[in-house]
Amino acid sequence: MPKAIFMTIVFLAVTSSAMAMGTSDCLDCHSDDSLTKNVRGSEISLFVDEEIYGQSIHGDLDCTDCHEDLADVQDEHDEELKPVLCSNCHDDAAAEMEAAGHPAECSDCHGKHAILPPSDSRSSVYDLNVPGTCCTCHSDQETPDVCVQYESGMHGIVLIRSGMIFSAVCNDCHGSHDIRGAGDPASMVARVNINSTCASCHKGVAETYKGSIHGEIFADSPEDAPVCTSCHSAHDTERAMDDTFLLTVVKRCSSCHEEMGYTFSKNYHGQVTGMGYTRAAQCPDCHGAHGILPTDDPASMANPDNLVATCGKCHPGANRNFTMYMPHADYHDAQRYPMLYYVYLAMVVLLTGTFAFFGIHTLLWFIRAYLEKLRSRSGGAH
Amino acid sequence: MNENSHMENAGRGERWYLRFNYYHRFLHALIIISFLGLVLTGMPLKFYHTAWAQKLAGLMGGIGVAGLIHRMCGAITWLYFFLHLIFAAYYVVKVRDEPLGKWFLGPNSMVPWIKDLKDVIGHVLWFLGMGERPKFDRFTYWEKFDYFAVFWGVGIIGFSGLMLWFPEFFAQMVPGWTFNIAIILHSDEALLAAGFIFTIHFFNTHLRPEKFPLDHVIFTGRISEEEFQHERPLEYERMVEQGKLSSLETTPPTKTSLVWARIAGFIAYGVGLIMILLIIYSALKELH
Numbered sequence: 001m002p003k004a005i006f007m008t009i010v011f012l013a014v015t016s017s018a019m020a021m022g023t024s025d026c027l028d029c030h031s032d033d034s035l036t037k038n039v040r041g042s043e044i045s046l047f048v049d050e051e052i053y054g055q056s057i058h059g060d061l062d063c064t065d066c067h068e069d070l071a072d073v074q075d076e077h078d079e080e081l082k083p084v085l086c087s088n089c090h091d092d093a094a095a096e097m098e099a100a101g102h103p104a105e106c107s108d109c110h111g112k113h114a115i116l117p118p119s120d121s122r123s124s125v126y127d128l129n130v131p132g133t134c135c136t137c138h139s140d141q142e143t144p145d146v147c148v149q150y151e152s153g154m155h156g157i158v159l160i161r162s163g164m165i166f167s168a169v170c171n172d173c174h175g176s177h178d179i180r181g182a183g184d185p186a187s188m189v190a191r192v193n194i195n196s197t198c199a200s201c202h203k204g205v206a207e208t209y210k211g212s213i214h215g216e217i218f219a220d221s222p223e224d225a226p227v228c229t230s231c232h233s234a235h236d237t238e239r240a241m242d243d244t245f246l247l248t249v250v251k252r253c254s255s256c257h258e259e260m261g262y263t264f265s266k267n268y269h270g271q272v273t274g275m276g277y278t279r280a281a282q283c284p285d286c287h288g289a290h291g292i293l294p295t296d297d298p299a300s301m302a303n304p305d306n307l308v309a310t311c312g313k314c315h316p317g318a319n320r321n322f323t324m325y326m327p328h329a330d331y332h333d334a335q336r337y338p339m340l341y342y343v344y345l346a347m348v349v350l351l352t353g354t355f356a357f358f359g360i361h362t363l364l365w366f367i368r369a370y371l372e373k374l375r376s377r378s379g380g381a382h
Numbered sequence: 383m384n385e386n387s388h389m390e391n392a393g394r395g396e397r398w399y400l401r402f403n404y405y406h407r408f409l410h411a412l413i414i415i416s417f418l419g420l421v422l423t424g425m426p427l428k429f430y431h432t433a434w435a436q437k438l439a440g441l442m443g444g445i446g447v448a449g450l451i452h453r454m455c456g457a458i459t460w461l462y463f464f465l466h467l468i469f470a471a472y473y474v475v476k477v478r479d480e481p482l483g484k485w486f487l488g489p490n491s492m493v494p495w496i497k498d499l500k501d502v503i504g505h506v507l508w509f510l511g512m513g514e515r516p517k518f519d520r521f522t523y524w525e526k527f528d529y530f531a532v533f534w535g536v537g538i539i540g541f542s543g544l545m546l547w548f549p550e551f552f553a554q555m556v557p558g559w560t561f562n563i564a565i566i567l568h569s570d571e572a573l574l575a576a577g578f579i580f581t582i583h584f585f586n587t588h589l590r591p592e593k594f595p596l597d598h599v600i601f602t603g604r605i606s607e608e609e610f611q612h613e614r615p616l617e618y619e620r621m622v623e624q625g626k627l628s629s630l631e632t633t634p635p636t637k638t639s640l641v642w643a644r645i646a647g648f649i650a651y652g653v654g655l656i657m658i659l660l661i662i663y664s665a666l667k668e669l670h
Contacts, residue, residue, distance in 0.1 A: 265431075268546070268565060274430040275445035317550040325549070325558030331566055343563050347570035354574060358582040364509035369591040 026063045026070075037079060053113045096177035109133055125176075128159065130169040149235035156235075166201075173197055189234070191227055198228045208290040213297075226256065240289065246278040253283045263328040279314075286310055286327070397607040399630040401599050405469060410600050412462040413532070414646070418653050419455035421576045423448040425657060428569050429664045456543050463536045489519040489617060492530070498523035519616040524586050535575045542568040576661065580654035588647065601643035602635035 029035060030048040037044050053059060064071040069082040086106045087094030097106075109125055116123040124133045135147040150156040150170075158167035171179075173189055180187035188197045195218065199206030209215045209228075218225035231252045232238070238245035250273060254261025264270040264283070272280040284292075286302050293300035301310045307323035315322065331340035402410075426435035426448060439445045478485050487495045501523045504516035521529075542564035545552045549561055588597050592613075599605050610618050621627040635643075 267562075271427050271430045272445055272449075275427060275436065275439050275448075277445045277449075279446070315550050319550075319553055321555075321557050322550060322553035323558055325561045329559075329562045331562075337562075339559070340562055340566060343566050344570070347566060347574075351570060351574050351577070355577060355582075358578070361506065361509075362582055362585050364506065365590060366585070368509040368511070373591045 023062050048113050056113065056115050057117050058113075058115055093177045096175075100175070100178045100180045102177075102179040104137070108137070125171075127165050127169050128163070130171055131156070131159070134170045146235045149233070153233065153236040154239050155237055168201060172200070189229075192222045194227050194229050202228075205290050212288075212290060212292045213294050214292060230255075240284075243276075243278050246282050247273065247276060249282050249284060257283075260328060263330050266330060267327055269327055281314060281327070285314070398604045398632050398634045399607065399610055399627070400603055400632045401605045401610075402603040404603070407600060407603050409462050409466055409469075411646075412458055412465075414650055416455040416458035416462070417575075417579065418650060419451055420459070420572070421657055422653065423452035423455065424572055425576065425661060428573070429661070432660075432664050432667075434660050434664075453547060456540065456547070459536055459540055460544075463540065489521070489620070492521060492526050494523060494526045494530075498526060517615045518613065519620075520614060528583055528586075531575070531578060535571060538567055538571045539575065542571075573661070576654075576657060580658040584651065584654060588651075596644060596647040598635065598640055598643035598647070601646060602639045604632060604635045606634075 027048065027050055030046055031050055033045070033047040035046040037046055058066070066084045066086075067081060068085070068088075070077050084107075090106075093106075097104075111124050116126075118125045118127075120126060121128065123129065131147065131150060139145060139147040151160060155168045158164045159169060175188050178186075178188070180190075182189045182191075184190060185192060187193065195206060195209065210219075214225050218227065231249070232240075240246075240249075250261055250264060250270070254264075260283075265274060269281045273282055288301045293303075295302045295304075297303060298305065300306065304323065308318060308320060311318040311323050311325075326337070329337050329340055331337055331344040334341040422438065423442065426439040427445065429435045430445075439448050442448045442451065474482070474485075478490075480488065480490075485491055486493055497519070501516045501518065504513060505523075507513040508515045545556075545561060545564045546568060549558075552560075587593065587600075588595070605613075618627070621630060
């Protein structure tokens with residue numbers, strides 16, 4: 001094939017006039033869809049589809065507007081071209097890319113000759129196509145695979161399965177050119193920024209959160225407060241009413257509220273939740289979710305004055321008496337729950353006493369009865 | 383010695399006597415069914431963090447279904463409890479043929495009295511080879527213990543169970559922290575009941591060498607003359623004395639009824655044994 005190219009170049013050199021190259025000149029060769037070159041052992045197509053290029057956002061530009069090094073070339077050019085500098089025009093985007101350090105070329109996401117505006121549904125950066133574009137690199141890059149996670153998460157389901165364009169795609173949370181790792185404080189997904197990133201869509205939730213105890217702590221010291229992603233997964237985002245969320249929410253809350261998580265699991269709601277029964281109460285059912293307030297706050301769902309309504313959501317007819325149930329009681333804790341502790345202790349004594357007495361009784365009986373049986377058997381043999 | 387010669391004279395399985403009537407056997411069948419159901423559906427919740435509990439609940443269709451079965455078995459429990467009370471009242475009013483006080487502390491009553499205390503001591507001494515085996519009557523002390531264990535158990539577990547089943551209703555009368563107590567009572571008393579029935583009751587009644595592998599009397603209602611004389615000599619002698627023995631005599635248990643007794647008995651053993659092993663394993667692991 002290189003021989004064929006050489007012959008073509010020679011042919012062109014002989015036949016073309018000595019003028020600066022125009023797009024039509026380039027296409028004399030590059031409209032051949034079998035035109036390739038060999039780069040480190042693999043065939044690279046050098047074909048440019050004139051029709052698609054014409055429809056692209058750069059369709060009015062000449063080849064040499066981007067391939068500047070060819071501006072003065074007559075007829076033939078080196079096999080190796082200089083990289084195209086998009087930054088000549090797109091200086092803002094290039095500066096962002098440079099600062100953020102996302103190791104990708106413009107063409108990795110936008111393509112080369114077929115670049116279309118992001119609003120065009122054929123564009124590689126059209127919302128519906130963004131995950132596919134990012135995942136050409138990011139699939140299999142991390143464990144777990146963020147691309148697989150996104151697909152099974154709520155955002156992915158809404159975008160891919162329901163085809164809804166307003167769902168969050170990669171760049172809505174990670175930025176388009178200003179893509180930084182989560183560890184970078186300037187990143188859109190950094191701990192300090194994630195709340196406002198989510199809030200660009202989830203406006204109402206963000207407002208509620210700001211009024212909550214978690215929001216209050218966040219305002220003072222963001223490192224000490226849970227942010228959106230502390231409770232909601234980043235890529236495989238569940239719906240809060242889904243079993244997968246409800247069955248793991250206790251674990252999420254417990255990552256900070258460890259003792260409450262433990263005492264919850266020791267009581268009825270926690271036990272049936274532990275058995276996979278989501279109709280029982282989990283943390284948010286009594287404490288709220290985004291607008292969570294400390295129990296001593298009069299507006300808190302778990303404030304004693306509001307418990308009749310809170311318990312009543314699941315237990316219609318619950319009265320003041322009913323709310324005196326202690327969903328976080330720990331009968332091992334003699335200091336805080338002496339009554340429960342002594343009831344438990346009495347049961348332990350009852351169980352131990354009964355089993356000790358009858359255990360010994362049974363053991364002795366077995367030995368005696370067995371000896372008797374042996375004796376009567378040998379007696380019978382005589 | 384005396385007993386042994388007596389046994390040989392009586393011969394094997396010659397005569398059979400009725401020990402439990404249909405009503406007794408029916409109530410005990412209700413107990414078996416509901417108790418196994420309650421243990422199978424309740425223990426997974428107590429040991430919810432174990433793999434076997436998750437699997438067992440999964441087999442039943444989830445803890446929601448298990449909860450439903452549990453409540454149905456609870457209803458059966460209350461049913462047999464009241465059926466028994468009705469029977470007891472009927473017995474006291476219509477069947478009893480001796481003065482109330484004499485009956486109450488006598489051999490036809492389940493109430494433990496001085497003889498039972500003497501029997502406990504005598505029995506243990508016999509275990510240790512320090513005396514003759516006590517002569518038992520219609521109800522032995524361990525049977526009376528079983529009876530009151532169930533009576534008390536149904537009271538405690540049953541009532542706390544009702545509280546937890548209908549908390550909104552009970553909260554009209556009692557404060558909510560009583561539900562915390564109810565859970566402890568319900569759960570630990572259940573552990574006691576399951577542990578006791580699946581080890582002590584099974585052994586005392588069925589698995590001890592004299593009875594092994596199964597005493598079918600609770601299923602067939604029948605006891606052989608030999609066993610009657612050996613196990614309950616005082617009752618036997620009294621029946622002879624009062625001339626009532628022949629009125630107790632009945633046909634031998636049929637082959638079919640013995641097969642069914644074994645099937646029912648071995649299913650109960652199987653469930654009980656598996657559950658008690660799982661419970662002990664998990665309890666020990668938790669202690670650890």
